[in-house]
Amino acid sequence: MNYEFLKTDFLVIGSGVAGLRAAIALAEVGDVVVLAKSALSEGSTEYAQGGVAVALSDDDEIVFHEQDTLRAGDKLCDREAVRILVTEGPERIEELILWGASFDTENGKLWFSLEGAHSRRRVIHSHGDSTGAEIERVLLARAKPHENITFLDHAFTIDLLVHEGLCCGAFVLVGRRPFRLLCIEAKATVLATGGAGQVYSVTTNPEVATGDGPAIAFRAGAELVDMEFVQFHPTALYKRGVPTFLLSEAMRGEGGVLRNAKGERFMLKAHPQAELAPRDIVSRAIITEIHRSGSDEIYLDLRHFKPGFVQERFPRIYETCLKFGLRADEDLLPVRPAAHYMMGGVRSDNNGSSSLPGLFACGEVACTGVHGANRLASNSLLEGIVFGKRAGDSAKGLLGHSVTVPKSLIRALVHRLTMHSDISLGEIARAKRQMQEMMWENVGIIRDLAGLEHARAVLSELAYLAEMTLPDPAALEARNIFYTAAAIRFAAAERTESRGAHFRSDFPSADDQHWLIHRTISAERGLDSLLA
Numbered sequence: 001m002n003y004e005f006l007k008t009d010f011l012v013i014g015s016g017v018a019g020l021r022a023a024i025a026l027a028e029v030g031d032v033v034v035l036a037k038s039a040l041s042e043g044s045t046e047y048a049q050g051g052v053a054v055a056l057s058d059d060d061e062i063v064f065h066e067q068d069t070l071r072a073g074d075k076l077c078d079r080e081a082v083r084i085l086v087t088e089g090p091e092r093i094e095e096l097i098l099w100g101a102s103f104d105t106e107n108g109k110l111w112f113s114l115e116g117a118h119s120r121r122r123v124i125h126s127h128g129d130s131t132g133a134e135i136e137r138v139l140l141a142r143a144k145p146h147e148n149i150t151f152l153d154h155a156f157t158i159d160l161l162v163h164e165g166l167c168c169g170a171f172v173l174v175g176r177r178p179f180r181l182l183c184i185e186a187k188a189t190v191l192a193t194g195g196a197g198q199v200y201s202v203t204t205n206p207e208v209a210t211g212d213g214p215a216i217a218f219r220a221g222a223e224l225v226d227m228e229f230v231q232f233h234p235t236a237l238y239k240r241g242v243p244t245f246l247l248s249e250a251m252r253g254e255g256g257v258l259r260n261a262k263g264e265r266f267m268l269k270a271h272p273q274a275e276l277a278p279r280d281i282v283s284r285a286i287i288t289e290i291h292r293s294g295s296d297e298i299y300l301d302l303r304h305f306k307p308g309f310v311q312e313r314f315p316r317i318y319e320t321c322l323k324f325g326l327r328a329d330e331d332l333l334p335v336r337p338a339a340h341y342m343m344g345g346v347r348s349d350n351n352g353s354s355s356l357p358g359l360f361a362c363g364e365v366a367c368t369g370v371h372g373a374n375r376l377a378s379n380s381l382l383e384g385i386v387f388g389k390r391a392g393d394s395a396k397g398l399l400g401h402s403v404t405v406p407k408s409l410i411r412a413l414v415h416r417l418t419m420h421s422d423i424s425l426g427e428i429a430r431a432k433r434q435m436q437e438m439m440w441e442n443v444g445i446i447r448d449l450a451g452l453e454h455a456r457a458v459l460s461e462l463a464y465l466a467e468m469t470l471p472d473p474a475a476l477e478a479r480n481i482f483y484t485a486a487a488i489r490f491a492a493a494e495r496t497e498s499r500g501a502h503f504r505s506d507f508p509s510a511d512d513q514h515w516l517i518h519r520t521i522s523a524e525r526g527l528d529s530l531l532a
Contacts, residue, residue: 001418001471003181003410008033008150009399011169011186013157014213015040017132018363018384018391019192020139021092022352025392026190027148030399033184035155035172037193038208040140051125051250052135052385053378054089057112060120062086069379072117072278073372074500075516076226081350081370085379085386092385093124101138102126114253115377117278123378129248129314135381155182156473157212159413160189160220160359161405167220167358168403171413173471181414181471185405188395191217191346191354191361192388196230198477199485200339200444201436204236204246210477211484213365217346218483222356224521225367226344227484228491228502231375232445233340234258234282235300237333242324244338247300247317249377252276254313255305259332260289261297280374280501283337287445290336299332337445341380343371343501344491347520352391358398362391369518373500419469428470431462432478435485443489448506452493459486460531483527490530491519 009030012023019034026032055065065086070077097103103124104111112121126134143149154175161169161183169186173179193213197205214224235252237245252258252275258267270285271277277285290296302310310329311318321328345367352360363384370383438458442451465482468475497511498504521530
């Protein structure tokens with residue numbers, strides 16, 4: 001199989017909010033290549049509905065945003081990372097507005113909404129429930145005309161290139177069948193691949209969110225951290241035969257309530273903040289209510305809103321519900337929790353540096369500790385903007401470095417991809433579904449040792465996925481889901497307590513004496529250690 005060679009100053013893997021903001025920063029000093037796994041705008045950023053949390057209102061202060069973030073993170077947030085997020089956030093938002101971002105206003109001022117675990121109305125939004133799409137639009141408009149930025153869409157990163165302990169680019173599958181192999185040499189590589197919701201069978205994430213970043217970073221030798229902390233969003237539309245669709249937290253922030261099959265507001269007994277409790281608490285309360293009642297009928301009720309409000313405030317959600325035969329302002333909306341966001345990821349410092357020299361990480365794929373054990377609602381887009389710029393600014397420091405990818409390394413990678421495999425794409429698809437369903441059932445919202453051991457056994461049987469050589473995106477995605485699932489399961493089994501989004505029914509209490517730590521997974525231990 002032949003390959004092409006491309007040399008650039010900087011490589012950014014991912015075209016969401018974090019990757020684009022990093023690319024814009026890097027383009028100030030050198031040439032940048034940005035890889036998009038699918039279409040440029042296809043990713044979690046595009047689907048982010050709720051908004052951006054930022055302390056800009058008259059009755060808010062940065063310290064309040066900081067306190068709410070720390071409280072939601074359940075004692076595991078890195079305080080310096082949180083301080084950076086809430087302090088630099090306002091400047092990054094004002095920058096977006098200067099670049100043409102249109103956020104919703106009321107009486108000529110930014111319109112702030114309330115979401116779970118926030119003590120103030122501080123969440124700004126665009127076109128009601130299309131905030132991520134608006135930010136993506138503005139950043140793409142800023143980046144695409146830049147003479148120093150080159151975009152490659154439908155470019156799947158197979159593996160990072162590592163020589164003598166230094167990340168020096170990536171090996172990429174480009175285009176559609178017949179695929180092309182591309183070796184990209186770069187002085188610095190920024191990983192901004194987004195989330196891992198597709199590790200689970202029920203998720204709000206788009207199909208491209210297959211945990212690629214943690215997997216390729218781990219294989220390259222970078223450390224992962226806090227992988228047990230997966231956030232499950234409480235309210236995804238749940239109707240048989242209908243794709244999982246997020247019903248924004250802002251709907252509860254505006255006054256939406258949860259009801260069981262009997263019409264009872266069960267959250268009133270579950271937590272003092274009821275529907276506006278942190279996401280992990282609401283998700284577990286829903287699962288507990290399903291088990292208690294023996295019915296999976298849980299509903300989001302917006303029927304008490306004034307006429308026209310739902311359609312005006314949440315136009316995208318309203319229209320989507322209509323497609324599936326539901327009027328959001330007249331019907332009870334069936335909901336259930338779904339995998340939504342990774343708090344853990346590639347271990348990185350506050351400037352985006354990973355443990356692997358030459359590799360930086362930002363956005364959902366990275367873990368600075370800013371979210372701790374549970375992300376505060378609407379802090380994700382803010383994190384992407386703030387730490388995307390920081391990662392880009394930091395990676396600039398490698399502009400003067402010289403890197404050379406040995407031909408022997410490239411030949412070895414090409415040879416691996418040309419080896420014959422007797423695994424069919426149909427078998428790979430079945431293995432992928434098996435992993436997703438197993439992770440949902442055993443490493444999901446409520447975990448225990450028996451389930452985690454069952455997950456280990458299943459993953460051990462599927463370990464052949466780690467060695468697949470098929471140069472096909474479907475096979476590569478299954479391989480990455482396997483690695484990321486193994487890391488999540490391992491970390492969940494190791495943490496023998498309950499904290500934030502990680503809940504062990506066999507260890508239902510927090511253990512501050514032993515577990516106020518960040519669990520690091522070192523690539524030096526190898527994949528076998530995750531399955532032992």
